Amino acid sequence: MLKVLLSDIQIKDAVKRLAAEVMENHPDGVLLVGVLKGAFVFLADLLREFPADYNVSVDFVQVSSYSGTESTGLVKFLKDIDQPIEGRDVILVEDIVDTGLTLQRLYEIFLARHPKTLEVMVLLDKKERRQVDVPIHYTGFVIPDEFVIGYGLDYNERFRNLPYVGVYEGE
Numbered sequence: 001m002l003k004v005l006l007s008d009i010q011i012k013d014a015v016k017r018l019a020a021e022v023m024e025n026h027p028d029g030v031l032l033v034g035v036l037k038g039a040f041v042f043l044a045d046l047l048r049e050f051p052a053d054y055n056v057s058v059d060f061v062q063v064s065s066y067s068g069t070e071s072t073g074l075v076k077f078l079k080d081i082d083q084p085i086e087g088r089d090v091i092l093v094e095d096i097v098d099t100g101l102t103l104q105r106l107y108e109i110f111l112a113r114h115p116k117t118l119e120v121m122v123l124l125d126k127k128e129r130r131q132v133d134v135p136i137h138y139t140g141f142v143i144p145d146e147f148v149i150g151y152g153l154d155y156n157e158r159f160r161n162l163p164y165v166g167v168y169e170g171e
């Protein structure tokens, strides 16, 4: 019922690489905005790759767009960040991009708030499923079109606890 797609070691290497890319592009620091709930594990690991003298802060948004394993096409904005982003370097951090609808909507909302720069980071990219064009600046892994769970990703709220990313093949 579960097949390991990305091991904890593979994920750790990718997270290190992504943090290094962020520091190179934004030497003066960034605000990372995690998309709840899925991105919280990824963001927690990413955050700890930055050294003490690097100016990194964190905030969260929550949207809901899925029920079961299929996109409903509706993006509901449930929780907003707690601070203004005008003039700041902001990176939206998502666990996975599938159709792109969620990120596209978030990107539009955040762009309207006039950040200095706005970028998008995803741990997992199901490229072949994309329905809308959304800019992605940092990618952990491009993965095949399969429903994945673990490392923060759920199936009906289960399996977020797994330290690896696995393919869910039913009960």
Ligand code: IMP
Residues within 6 Å of the ligand: 035, 038, 065, 066, 071, 094, 095, 096, 097, 098, 099, 100, 101, 102, 103, 146, 147, 148, 149, 153, 154, 155
């Ligand atoms: P999109 O709007 O279709 O790009 O979907 C993005 C959201 O759908 C992600 O933030 C996830 O919460 C969820 N999602 C998409 N694919 C998967 C998957 O394979 N496993 C778990 N959640 C997924």
